Every structure is written in C-alpha cells, then in structure tokens.
Amino acid sequence: MQPENVRQASYRGVEDPQRLYLAMLQDGEHDAREWLSTQLRRTASMADDLPDDPAQLESWAANHAAQVATDHTRYLTRRHQGAPRHYFANRAHALWFLQQVAPTKVVDxxxxxxxxxxxxxFRFHGLIRTFLEELGDGDPRCNHVLIYQxxxxxxxCDQGLxxxxxxYLQGVVQxxxxxHAEHFLPEVIGYNLGYEQPPLHLLITTHELxxxxxxxxxxxxxVTIDNAACGHARRALQSLRLLMPGQCAKAFYDRVRQGYRLNDLGIDTPSMIVSxxxxxxxxxxxxxxxxxGQFMHSDRCRLQGRTINxxxxxxxxxPGFLRALEAQQWVRRGEAPSHSRFWTLIDGPQAAMFGVxxxxxxxxxxxxxVGDTAAEDCRRVRPGQWERDLALEQDAPVAQGEVCVDRMIERMWGNRHATPNGLRATRDFIxxxxxxxxGPN
Structure with missing residues (x-):
C-alpha cells in the first residue's frame, strides 16, 4: 500500500457511493460494473509500492511485515514512556471512528x-477459504460482520450517524x-493482496480501543488472521501465483496492480481519525x-433570558446554547460530569431526561x-468474551445439488451471511x- 500520508482522498465526479452501496445491499443484482470501471480508471495515474517483477512479491510482503512490526514497536516504546494515545483523544472519538468505518466493516x-x-x-481454494473465514465458517461467534454489528x-452506536x-466508497468497491468477479478477476486478486496486508493503523487501533x-x-x-506467515496475507500471494496465466502475464499483473490501488481510494484511516x-x-x-425537543420544555427554565424552547x-x-450552559453553571467544564446539573438531567434511570x-x-x-483535565477510564475488557456465550444453532444441511449450491452462494452475498439464513447457508456450502x-484429526 502507499504510505498513509500520501493516500488519495475523496471521490469526485462519480455516482454517489452511498446510494449505490444501499442499492447493492438491497438488490444483489444491481449493476455496478461501469462504476467500478470508472474507479479503476482513477487508479491508472496512481502510484503503488508493489514490485515490478511479481517474483519479488514474497520479499515485498516480508519487508512490509517487518516494517509494520518495527513501527509498532516504536509506538509501544513511546507509549510506555508516557506518550499519549496516537489516535483517540477520548472514548467519544473512538466511538465516532467505529461508526465512520461501519459501511466498510459490515461488508467485510x-x-x-x-x-x-x-x-x-483448486486454484481458487485459497481465496474461497479466506472468504469463508471472514464469514466465520458460518459460526455466529466468528462471523466478522456479525462481530462488528x-x-x-x-x-x-447501532442507530447510525x-x-x-x-x-461508503470502499464498501461499494468491495x-x-x-x-463482477468474472470480469475483474485480476483486480479482485490485487485488491485482496492489498487488503490482507496488516497495516500499522490496525495494530494501533486495536491497542487504543x-x-x-x-x-x-x-x-x-x-491482526492474527491476516498474518503474513500463514494467514490471509500469505494466502493472497499463493492465490496470485496459482491464477496468474503463463501467457499475457504482464497484462494480468498490470491489472492486479490496479486492483491493489483500489485500496487507496477514499480517505485513509489515520487522516479520517485526525479529522x-x-x-x-x-x-x-x-x-x-x-x-x-423545541416544543417539549417548560418556559420556566431559562438560559441567559431565553427559554429552552x-x-x-x-x-x-x-454554539451559543453550549456557552450559555457554561455561563450559568449548568455545565462545569474540566470537572467530573456528575458535578454538572445538565448531566444529572440525562444520566441515570431517575433522570428527568432519561433516554433522550x-x-x-x-x-x-x-x-x-471532562476535557483534558480529568483522568480517563482505561478499563480493559477481555476480547471476545461475549462471543463465547452465543449458542451455535444446528440446522440440517439442505440438498447438495447445483441449484442448491447457487442458492447458498446468494444467501452469502453482501452482509446477508450474518443473518441466521446466511450463517446456515455458509455451513451448508462448506x-x-x-x-x-x-485441522488436526
């Protein structure tokens, strides 16, 4: 991937990706082929860090993994020496981030x-296994989309901002x-190659969340499943080697590089976080x-001569409303929220504005x-503790004929695989x- 500080930002002059995203999720047959061709044309003038000779991809991947590990070690050293978090100033910042990236994460x-x-x-089995592992092999405790939802x-944060x-741009690309994988197979392989190389921001995000x-x-x-030793990053390289044709290899690899650059469309994660x-x-x-709320308040309550209504x-x-809350001591900035009268109106089951x-x-x-003066809550939670409490429903597999396999595949489209029918279809497909x-016998 390109260095994070030079990645491309914003889409321009193309169909609204939000509208297209929703249409594709609702109607799996929605045709986005021309839209995708437009995005690929945008990548033609972009640079990438892939080697010109595909034979060098193994060393490229190893160097990438080593550089990320080195940079992460430096990050941890700075944090241990007392440096503040690199990404998230506070918990609200982190919650905002999780919602901003949701359109991509829920079509993982x-x-x-x-x-x-x-x-x-068999040449496609590496890519298929990668996909099935993203779907958790139909186990609701392991399905990536379901975990994120x-x-x-x-x-x-499930109501959506x-x-x-x-x-929505990267979600539509995916x-x-x-x-349209039949028409854009080299680009699919290239996109997969880029997406499955664990980036530094993933490690930092994991730590700070x-x-x-x-x-x-x-x-x-x-972080674990995409590892370059035996995970999705390694499998991405193997799939490229298996599927690259003997003839026209250069043209195929050129298209792979264009698909790889699709990862750089839109704002990059660090730039989005800092915004x-x-x-x-x-x-x-x-x-x-x-x-x-403009007609719901009593006129007895006034701030600087104006009623709340x-x-x-x-x-x-x-903006003036916030300043007025401060001026009349309804909010005491820099102190614990419990010291603010306005906070006591909204927090707790007995609060006058509970649920608002x-x-x-x-x-x-x-x-x-709170601002920057109060100590932060840095409680740690055990990752994944809630998933272990989910029961895996046992459904009888459907018939294994050709038509039935095609139906299973359709039930695994978009984010449908995270529904009970989609989870069952994933297990039946396997x-x-x-x-x-x-695994071991």
Whole structure:
C-alpha cells in the first residue's frame, strides 16, 4: 500500500457511493460494473509500492511485515514512556471512528464473494477459504460482520450517524468486485493482496480501543488472521501465483496492480481519525435532536433570558446554547460530569431526561465536559468474551445439488451471511463443497 500520508482522498465526479452501496445491499443484482470501471480508471495515474517483477512479491510482503512490526514497536516504546494515545483523544472519538468505518466493516470480505462459483477449481481454494473465514465458517461467534454489528449494538452506536457519502466508497468497491468477479478477476486478486496486508493503523487501533475499555476483538482478529506467515496475507500471494496465466502475464499483473490501488481510494484511516472534532460532533448531535425537543420544555427554565424552547427553535443557536450552559453553571467544564446539573438531567434511570440521548451522544457530552483535565477510564475488557456465550444453532444441511449450491452462494452475498439464513447457508456450502478448514484429526 502507499504510505498513509500520501493516500488519495475523496471521490469526485462519480455516482454517489452511498446510494449505490444501499442499492447493492438491497438488490444483489444491481449493476455496478461501469462504476467500478470508472474507479479503476482513477487508479491508472496512481502510484503503488508493489514490485515490478511479481517474483519479488514474497520479499515485498516480508519487508512490509517487518516494517509494520518495527513501527509498532516504536509506538509501544513511546507509549510506555508516557506518550499519549496516537489516535483517540477520548472514548467519544473512538466511538465516532467505529461508526465512520461501519459501511466498510459490515461488508467485510465481500470482494471475494464472486469466487465461490469456482469451488471446483483448486486454484481458487485459497481465496474461497479466506472468504469463508471472514464469514466465520458460518459460526455466529466468528462471523466478522456479525462481530462488528454486535460491537456497535453493545456500545449504543447501532442507530447510525449521518455519514459523508465518501465513507461508503470502499464498501461499494468491495461489493462491486464481489458481484463482477468474472470480469475483474485480476483486480479482485490485487485488491485482496492489498487488503490482507496488516497495516500499522490496525495494530494501533486495536491497542487504543482496548485501552479505552472497548472490546477490540474484531480488530485483534484481523491482526492474527491476516498474518503474513500463514494467514490471509500469505494466502493472497499463493492465490496470485496459482491464477496468474503463463501467457499475457504482464497484462494480468498490470491489472492486479490496479486492483491493489483500489485500496487507496477514499480517505485513509489515520487522516479520517485526525479529522474528528469533539465540539463539532457534539453540536451536530444537538442539531439533530433540536427539532424533536423545541416544543417539549417548560418556559420556566431559562438560559441567559431565553427559554429552552427558544434556544431550540433557532437552527444557528447551538454554539451559543453550549456557552450559555457554561455561563450559568449548568455545565462545569474540566470537572467530573456528575458535578454538572445538565448531566444529572440525562444520566441515570431517575433522570428527568432519561433516554433522550443515545449512548454515543452521552459520551460526546461526557468527554466535552471532562476535557483534558480529568483522568480517563482505561478499563480493559477481555476480547471476545461475549462471543463465547452465543449458542451455535444446528440446522440440517439442505440438498447438495447445483441449484442448491447457487442458492447458498446468494444467501452469502453482501452482509446477508450474518443473518441466521446466511450463517446456515455458509455451513451448508462448506458441507456441500468439502472446503473445510484444515485441522488436526
């Protein structure tokens, strides 16, 4: 992948990726082939760090893994010496990040869906096994999409923020590659090659989420399963070697490199993280709430001469509203939130405004009140402890005929594989094709 500080930002002059993303999830037959061709044309002028000779890919991957390990060691050394977190200033920042990347995370692995139809060809087995492992082999405790969805739900972030359309770009790329794999096979292989090389930001994110008391199992899982020694990163190289044709190898590899560069479309993770502004996000949350609360308050309560209803009736008033809360001591910045009268109105089952704010919105307000002066909650949680409590339902496999296998594949499309029917279809597909995970007898 390109260095993170030179990756390409923003889509321009193309179909709204949010609209296309939702259409593809709702209708698996939605045609995104021309859209994907447009994105590939955008990559033609982009640089990448792949070697010109594919024979050098093994050493390239080894060097990448070594550099990430070195940089991560430096990061840990700085943290042990007292340096602050590199990414997340507070818990609200982390929750914001988890929602910003959700459109990509909840279609995890989708770029490989199209290779399932090649299950009889051993050359595709590495790619298929990678996809099946993204799906947890049909085990709800291990399905990556389901793990992420449940993470958001437990954190109170499952209602979804209004996101910039560009946040959907990588999700559409993955869905489009998965739907049109027959036409874009070299690009699928190249995208997979790039996506499965564990980046530095994944290691840092895993560390800092856990430090903030957020279950980082989803991210830790990708650190381990994508490893370059025997994991998805290694399998990506092997799949390229098996599927690269003897003739026209250069043209094939050129297309692989274009698919690899698709990973660099859109804003990169570190740049997105640094764009977070706590007060801006709090104001945006209040602005979303404002229309629902502007007629719900008694006129007895006033801030700086204005009733709460008057404050909420003014679309431009939210910055002034926060300042007024401070000025009249309803909020005591830099102290524990429990010292603020406004916080006691919204927190706790006996609070007058219980349930008005989501868990994420309350976290924004909490961290805005606390600021940089109060000690942070750095509780650690055991990764994945909740998954062990889930029961794996046992369903009888369906018939193994050709038509039934095709139906199984369709039930594994997009994020459908995270539903009970999709989980069952994944297990039935593995049973029907014999593509089980190798292990001790």
């Amino acid at each position: 692995g989708a770029w490989l869906h199209g290779v399932l139809r090649h299950w009889r060809d 449940r993470l958001l739900s437990r954190l109170g 209004p996101l910039d359309p560009s946040r 869905l489009a590659l998965g739907r 856990a430090e903030l008391g957020i279950d980082a199992h989803y991210f830790q899982l990708h 977070f502004d706590l007060e801006d996000e709090l104001l945006a949350a209040l602005q979303r709430k404002r229309p629902y 008057q404050w909420l009736a003014d679309a431009e008033a939210m 704010f989501t868990a994420y919105e309350k976290q924004l307000l909490h961290d805005w009140i 049973h029907a094709t014999g593509l089980t995970r190798a």
